[in-house]
Every structure is written in structure tokens, then in C-alpha cells.
Amino acid sequence: xxxAALQMRSAVDADxxxxxxxxxxxxxxxxxxxxxxxxxxxxSGLAGLLVAPGEIHPLIATVAIFCIAIGSGASGAINMWYxxxxxxxxxxxxxxPLPAGRMAPDTAIAxxxxxxxxxxxxxxxxxxxTAGILLAMAEAFYVFVYTVWLKRRTPQNIVIGxxxxxxxxxxxxxxxxxxxxxxxxxxxxxxxxxxxxxxxALALYRSGDYAxxxxxxxxxxxxxxxxxxxxxxxxxxxxxxTLVPYGLDLAGAVYGIAxxxxxxxxxxxxxxxxxxxxxxxxxxxxxxxxxxxxxxLAALVADSLLGLAPAAAAWSLHL
Amino acid sequence: MARLDKPxxxxxxxxxxxxxxxxxxxxxxxxxxxxxxxxxxxx
Numbered sequence: 254x255x256x257a258a259l260q261m262r263s264a265v266d267a268d269x270x271x272x273x274x275x276x277x278x279x280x281x282x283x284x285x286x287x288x289x290x291x292x293x294x295x296x297s298g299l300a301g302l303l304v305a306p307g308e309i310h311p312l313i314a315t316v317a318i319f320c321i322a323i324g325s326g327a328s329g330a331i332n333m334w335y336x337x338x339x340x341x342x343x344x345x346x347x348x349x350p351l352p353a354g355r356m357a358p359d360t361a362i363a364x365x366x367x368x369x370x371x372x373x374x375x376x377x378x379x380x381x382x383t384a385g386i387l388l389a390m391a392e393a394f395y396v397f398v399y400t401v402w403l404k405r406r407t408p409q410n411i412v413i414g415x416x417x418x419x420x421x422x423x424x425x426x427x428x429x430x431x432x433x434x435x436x437x438x439x440x441x442x443x444x445x446x447x448x449x450x451x452x453x454a455l456a457l458y459r460s461g462d463y464a465x466x467x468x469x470x471x472x473x474x475x476x477x478x479x480x481x482x483x484x485x486x487x488x489x490x491x492x493x494x495t496l497v498p499y500g501l502d503l504a505g506a507v508y509g510i511a512x513x514x515x516x517x518x519x520x521x522x523x524x525x526x527x528x529x530x531x532x533x534x535x536x537x538x539x540x541x542x543x544x545x546x547x548x549x550l551a552a553l554v555a556d557s558l559l560g561l562a563p564a565a566a567a568w569s570l571h572l
Numbered sequence: 573m574a575r576l577d578k579p580x581x582x583x584x585x586x587x588x589x590x591x592x593x594x595x596x597x598x599x600x601x602x603x604x605x606x607x608x609x610x611x612x613x614x615x
Contacts, residue, residue: 482588489595493602500605506613513606520599 277360281350285333285361286326293546294325294421297444300550301425301437304557309429317380317428321421324372324388328395328417330365334358335400339466345459369396376428384427391420408471415448416441422550436503439494440553444546446491450484450523451542457481457526457535481527484538488523492516495549504553505561511552515545 298321302314309317333340333351341352350356369392377385399414422440423433453471456463457480460472472480495516499509522538 486591486595489592489599493598496602496606500602500609506610509606509610509613513603513610 277350277356281356282364284350285330285356285364287329287333288326290329290418291322291325293543294418295322296547297440297550298421298425300554301422301440302428303425303554304436305426305429307429313380314428317376317384317425320372320376320380320384320388321424323368324376324392325421327365327368327372328392330361331369331396332400334361334365335396336404337361339405339468342466343459343462345462376424380428381431383431383433384424387420387424387427391417391424394420405468408469408474410469411452412449415445415452418448419444435501436498439498439503440550443491443495443549446487446494447542447546449487450491450519451539451546453480453484453487454526454535454539454542457484458532458539477530484526485523488520492520498553505556505559507556507559507561508549508552512549515548515552519545 295318299318302309302317333349336346337349337351337358340346340349346352351358351361373385373389373392376388395414395417399410399417403410403414419441422444423437426437427433456470456472457477460470460477463470464473471483475483495512496509498504499506499512504512518541522534522541526534526538528534
């Protein structure tokens, strides 16, 4: 941890100690759950659940999605507790409840850990333990592998750490089937490959923030030119990967057409980042990457609901 | 970080271009297969 971050952690904790009497608002607890991240996590989990073969009681399905949401939020809360020092140094995050002194660190970590455990136990007991264990793995990966181990140590932080965000489709699928198959594993791989261009686009126009906080994001360590090249390379791996489910009959024509069209736009945005060195191109890629993942998964779900995915359940893996 | 000398830089640049060409080829191949399959499905 850098000296600036260590000093900032002490300052944040001292501020919070002074404010112990002031109780945090409900909105602070909501902010701790990172609702915007949660929405994409929930949607990808729901997509995994909806494309899985077999039946699930609507109430059990609701509990499964609720547990994915709470597990994601809990991981976010623990992440914010651990990163309160560097959050205070970045303009994007300094108004969060902990660096702003509206919540005591002990409250945040207790809230996060309680929700994280509750989500796994609830998933295991009410849905099934395959989904429960996958949820526990996602939480542990985000907290220990990404937040604690990688984020402050390597510019590959979001490449490896991105695996945490790729778990939800597998969890949704396992909630229905109690096992895994090739399609949810491909969805894991797609989100894994999607994460680096998504985050590095953001990091390109926020590199000053990350440099101030001592976070070794790729643009800070290797510079914008290397980052732009890496964005293009990962995009060139991502787009063909999204075409695989259709090629293997795991998804139907709606998904095939959507993946091809959306992927072409994604590549165009990634190429634009190579040539347009202003903030505009990475901002556009970042915004489009979110829409891209939503639409790609929506097309997969539409295919499944229309019964156009002939071999979605192929290559099931009994766990 | 140690700076690369001119031949090393040239070599790295060649490898990057080769990787880019291979990946672009992969994209073209997958798109070709997808388009043929979609045409088959619609036809």
C-alpha cells in the first residue's frame, strides 16, 4: 500500500470515528451495494437462469436472483470497506459513504460480511448447493483475489479479477439445473474477455485518478498506447468467442445475428480508440460495452424463449 | 523498466503486427462461418 493510501486510510478512519454518533442513511447502505454494478450482475445471472433447460419454481427463481443480487452487493460493500483509503483519493469515488465519513468502517464490513454469508446460505438451502458454492466462489474471488491481492499489485488486476463478474450466468444456470454445461462456461468466458476492454476504456480517461491513488491500472503503468493496443487485442478475441454459441447450436439465429452485428460495432469502437486519442472514443467504448453485454444476453434469452437454441443443454457437467 | 533497443523494438512491433493479423483472421473466419450458417437457416 502506498504511503498516501496509508495516510488516507488513517484519516478516513479518524473521520469516521468522529462521526460515530451520526448514523448512516438508508441511501448510504444502498450505495455500499454498488447498485449499477449489481444491475448488470443480476441481468447476467437472470440470463443464465432463463436459458437453462428444465423447470424452476418462480419463487425459487426469485430467491436465486435475490441471492445473486445480495451476494454482488455484499462483495461491493466489502470492496468499499477495503478500498476506503484509495477511494478518498479519486474524484469518482471520494463521495462514497466511507471516504466521505458518513459511515463507520466497522458498520460497512459487518454489513458486507453478514450479507455475503446470508446470500450463500440462503442460496444453498433454498435453491441448491451448486449455485450456493458458485456464489461463494464469486464473492471470494472478488474480495480476496481481485480487491485484496491483485488490484494494487498488477496492471493485470482486472484481467484476472474479471473472472468474479463472469460467474453470474453460471450461478443462474446452476440454480435451475444443479450442474454446469458448455453454454454457461462459454458465457463465463465471454464476460471474462469483455471485462478488459470495458475497464481499460474507463481507465484511459480516468488514469489521473488511478495514478493519484497508486492503483497500477494499465494506462498508468504501460501508458495509453499499450492500453489501446490491448483493448483491440481483447476485442478481437471477444467478438469471435461470442459467435461460438451459435456455431455450436447452443444458441439460435436471433443470438447469431445479434452477436455478429453487436460485435461489429464493438470492434468499430475498439478501432476508433486506436486512432482517436481524445476522451471521446474510450468514453463511447465504455458506454457501448455495457449496452453490448445487455443486448447480447437479451438476444440469448430471446432465442431460448422462442425455442431456437437446439442444443443449449449440450455437454452438461455433473458437479 | 529497462528500455528496449532498436532491434528489440522492431522485433516486438513485428510480433504485435503478426498477432493482430492472426486475430483479425480469426474474426474474419468466425464471421464467415456465422454468415454462411445464418444464410443457411434463413434460406
